[in-house]
Amino acid sequence: MSIIEQLAQLRREAEEEIRAAGSDKLNDLRLKIFSRKNGSLSAILRGLGGLSAEERPKVGSMANEVKVHLEGLISERMQQLKAAVMEARLQSETIDVTMPGHWQKPGRIHILNQALEHIKDTFKGLGYAVVQGPEVETDYYNFEALNIPANHPSREMWDSFFLREGLLMRSHTSPMQVHIMEKHEPPVRVIVPGKCYRRDAVDSTHFWEFHQVEGLLVDKNVTFSDLKGTLDLFARRMAGPQRKTRFNPSYFPFTEPSAEVMVDCFVCDGKGCRVCKNSGWIEIMGAGMVHPKVLKGVGYDPEVYTGFAFGMGVERIAMLSCGIADIRLLFEGDERFSRQF
Numbered sequence: 248m249s250i251i252e253q254l255a256q257l258r259r260e261a262e263e264e265i266r267a268a269g270s271d272k273l274n275d276l277r278l279k280i281f282s283r284k285n286g287s288l289s290a291i292l293r294g295l296g297g298l299s300a301e302e303r304p305k306v307g308s309m310a311n312e313v314k315v316h317l318e319g320l321i322s323e324r325m326q327q328l329k330a331a332v333m334e335a336r337l338q339s340e341t342i343d344v345t346m347p348g349h350w351q352k353p354g355r356i357h358i359l360n361q362a363l364e365h366i367k368d369t370f371k372g373l374g375y376a377v378v379q380g381p382e383v384e385t386d387y388y389n390f391e392a393l394n395i396p397a398n399h400p401s402r403e404m405w406d407s408f409f410l411r412e413g414l415l416m417r418s419h420t421s422p423m424q425v426h427i428m429e430k431h432e433p434p435v436r437v438i439v440p441g442k443c444y445r446r447d448a449v450d451s452t453h454f455w456e457f458h459q460v461e462g463l464l465v466d467k468n469v470t471f472s473d474l475k476g477t478l479d480l481f482a483r484r485m486a487g488p489q490r491k492t493r494f495n496p497s498y499f500p501f502t503e504p505s506a507e508v509m510v511d512c513f514v515c516d517g518k519g520c521r522v523c524k525n526s527g528w529i530e531i532m533g534a535g536m537v538h539p540k541v542l543k544g545v546g547y548d549p550e551v552y553t554g555f556a557f558g559m560g561v562e563r564i565a566m567l568s569c570g571i572a573d574i575r576l577l578f579e580g581d582e583r584f585s586r587q588f
């Protein structure tokens with residue numbers, strides 16, 4: 248076969264092979280054709296020496312033309328393969344930005360915290376500081392210092408969870424009255440929000456864990472009418488400007504006199520309904536003038552200083568104001584419930 252025929256054959260066969268090659272074969276193919284040492288083009292050109300002087304340049308330029316042509320085909324094929332890879336990737340990784348996204352339900356402030364914030368805001372506006380205290384208490388702070396000695400029958404009002412010797416989960420926030428007065432000279436004006444624990448049987452209005460907000464104000468010349476004015480204003484801030492309060496006589500060992508604070512029913516406007524059990528009134532907290540024994544116990548002179556204290560259940564207030572019938576709903580964390588407020 249003449250060199251020209253060999254070149255023509257190489258051209259035909261290589262064209263075929265390049266067209267069929269995948270990206271993994273293409274480089275081998277390039278070497279197979281163009282390698283100086285054992286490429287098929289070099290092999291053909293080795294025969295150039297045997298040609299006559301006038302044939303040589305003709306064949307030489309044809310060989311060059313085949314070389315350029317095949318190199319062009321290879322890089323063209325290379326581009327083609329790269330484009331195909333890119334195209335496949337684009338196809339497989341396409342994001343349809345018009346598809347609906349994943350809906351994230353926004354969170355809500357729990358109804359208890361909403362009530363708590365409202366209570367805190369009201370008293371902050373009256374100049375009260377907000378403080379917190381320990382949930383594990385000693386018998387002394389939970390009872391003794393509040394004028395509830397050991398074996399006093401009123402201890403039954405607070406059925407407590409006792410821990411090891413002398414310690415218990417606080418059954419109300421009143422122990423903080425003592426802590427605060429021990430640490431600060433009068434005047435004192437604080438509220439104490441916090442968790443309390445009682446061994447009550449669980450039902451629709453009792454849970455072993457609940458929240459109270461304690462209030463304490465001690466100064467010179469503090470009277471029962473200051474207490475009435477303060478809680479009257481609180482009731483109106485919480486449940487509307489038309490609300491009235493009523494103070495029924497009650498008993499707590501650490502206040503004297505003591506009262507049960509009632510607000511006229513904000514569900515039926517005092518006419519009588521299921522919520523107020525047809526009485527027209529709802530009890531919202533316990534309160535009273537701080538007992539002189541409690542003042543004396545923390546080193547305050549009861550002849551110089553007087554004060555009032557009050558304690559309310561946050562669950563109760565939240566339930567009353569939102570018409571929630573079962574306290575357990577507040578602790579279950581069921582989002583179908585929480586979402587409603």
Ligand code: PHE
Pocket residue numbers: 418419420421461462499502533534535556557558559
């Ligand atoms: N600590 C009382 C209770 O848990 C409430 C209270 C607080 C009463 C302050 C009077 C004064 O029942």
